Amino acid sequence: MKILIVGAGEVGSNIATSLSENHDVVVVDTDPEKVEQLTYSADVLAIEGDGSSLDILQQAGLEEADMLIASTDDDETNLVTCGTAKTVSDAFTIARVRNKTFFQTWTLSEGAFDVDFMVSTNLLTADNVARIIGLPAAVDVATFAGDLVQMAEFELTQGNDLVGQTVAEADRFESLTFAALARDGDIIIPDGDTFIEPGDRIIIIGEPTSIQAFSRTVAPPNIPDESDDIVIVGGSDIGYNIARRLEEQDIESRLIEQDVDRARELAETLQYTLILNHDATDSEFLLRENIDQVGTLIAATDSDEKNLLVSLLAKNIGVQRTVAIVEDGEYAPLFEAVGIDVAVNPREVTAEEIIRFTQERHIENLSLIEDRQAEVIELEIDEDSILTNRPIKESITGLPSAVVIGAVTRDREFIVPRGDTVIKSGDHVVLFVSTDIVSEVMNSI
Missing domain, CATH: 3.30.70.1450 (Regulator of K+ conductance, C-terminal domain)
Incomplete structure (x- = not known):
């Protein structure tokens, strides 16, 4: 299958690398450095140019393409690209968007924008965060088979009861499978005699009730249940959608937003979320609002730097668990290295x-x-x-x-x-x- 990808950023590059082994992949981007980097790092043809231009798309082989994926960071560019492609091609079009209005319009009107499949980055990210919140101590969670099956990943620190045990000794739950260990950058498929070491990330698959029970055995005593107090920092679209997802699960939260107009807008649309209009980097305010006693704090502003600062401040005053949105995937390991419990990258979720x-x-x-x-x-x-x-x-x-x-x-x-x-x-x-x-x-x- 020939696949044309417009956008060589984090999303496009991940998709191109994953698909290049089995497909003929062509990537278009306006940034010459990204084009050069992708040319040398993956088995794809990378072309410099504006992917919304019909001339550039034709040079990239649009008329022979089976699929076009518009994955730039600009929603309008992605929609225009799909519409342009449909003027001369029957290629299946996929568009990545953040704007919920575009996604709602497409959902309600089949074929809107000439997009065959649309991916909403912010909704996907909110869903991912909501799943992680629901499982104490997990750093990654995914569901399968209509929520009958769950995959979860846990990091085991020194002092955890499972450290030093074999997989056979640790596997005490009937409906679980110990799928793998991530250790020192490598993936290990364990057998019953494999010993669990400090720092291992253990990946399990099984029934959600069994995984929930397992999570309580590996979670430190101070890690909260999902029902504990939750605070969201940032009224970004992702922050808003996280609050809305929590409301749908009957979990009430507090949301801190610095901009007064945005705070007022959120208060009018989020019925069961308490909106606080203040700067979340003000430690006196955080202590006055008892944020130090919060079970989970989610940093969801539009700035990676502010999300890191807020998360570190929250940890410093005593918040038990921090989850941070990290737009730049290269920063995610840094966030976790300095003590942030979970870093969620919207671009990775979208890819x-x-x-x-x-x-x-x-x-x-x-x-x-x-x-x-x-x-x-x-x-x-x-x-x-x-x-x-x-x-x-x-x-x-x-x-x-x-x-x-x-x-x-x-x-x-x-x-x-x-x-x-x-x-x-x-x-x-x-x-x-x-x-x-x-x-x-x-x-x-």
């Missing part, structure tokens, strides 16, 4: 959703793990799969070793995958797969 949608074989859901070193993939199994009508202990031998079957669902029922489990056509299977063998696995299954 993940687009990559899922563009897979050659339809993938029901997908989550990228540890800077794209691995993927958790949900597939619906058909009659021709090597997994069909065979016990897992037999069928798994036909797959590479760096594959773990984490969960199976059948007719909306969760099935614990064990060696004797027989997978049937129509089952949904959640796999943990190292990224470098995804293509091999997809071709095998």
Whole structure:
């Protein structure tokens, strides 16, 4: 399949790198440095130019393209690009947007803007944050199979009860699978004899109730439950959508917004969220409002620097758990290195959703793990799969070793995958797969 990507920023580059192994990928961007960097870092053709220009799109091979992905940081450019492409091409168009009005218009009017599939960065990010808040101590959470299956990642610090145990000793929950350990930048597929070390990030897949119970066994005593007091700093569109998601879950929160007009607007639209009009970097204000006793603080302003400052200040006065929005993906490791519990990158969340949608074989859901070193993939199994009508202990031998079957669902029922489990056509299977063998696995299954 030939795929044309407009925008070589963080989103576009991630998508291009993921798709280049199995597809003919062409990337267009106005920034010559980004074009040069992508040319040398990925197996793609990168072209300098304005992707909203029909002439540039034709030079990039638009008329032969099967799909066009508009992923620049400007909503209007992405919409114009899709509309321009449709004037001479039948390519399937995907647009990334932040403006909720565009997304609502597209949702209510099929084919609006000549966009076939639209991804709302801010809504996806808010959903991601809401999932993380709901699971104490988790640094990453994703759901699969209509919420019947959950993947969660936890970082284990020195002193945690699981440190020093083997995976067999730690695996005390019936409906869980220990899929992998992330250690020193590497992904390890453990067996029962693998010892858990301080600093390991453990990735588990299973029923949400079991993962919730597991999270309480690994969480430090001061890590809050989701029902504890939650404060959002920043009335950005992401901050607003996080508050709205929490309201939908019957979780009341407080939101601090410095701009008086924006604070008034939020107060009129968020019925169950207390809006505080003040500067969140004022420590006296934070103490006066008892923010030091808050369970979770979410820094969601439009500035990475302010999100870092607010999060560090919150930690300093005693907030138990901090979640920060980080627009620049290169900053995310820095945030976590200085003590921020979870850094959420909207661009990574967006790239993940687009990559899922563009897979050659339809993938029901997908989550990228540890800077794209691995993927958790949900597939619906058909009659021709090597997994069909065979016990897992037999069928798994036909797959590479760096594959773990984490969960199976059948007719909306969760099935614990064990060696004797027989997978049937129509089952949904959640796999943990190292990224470098995804293509091999997809071709095998």
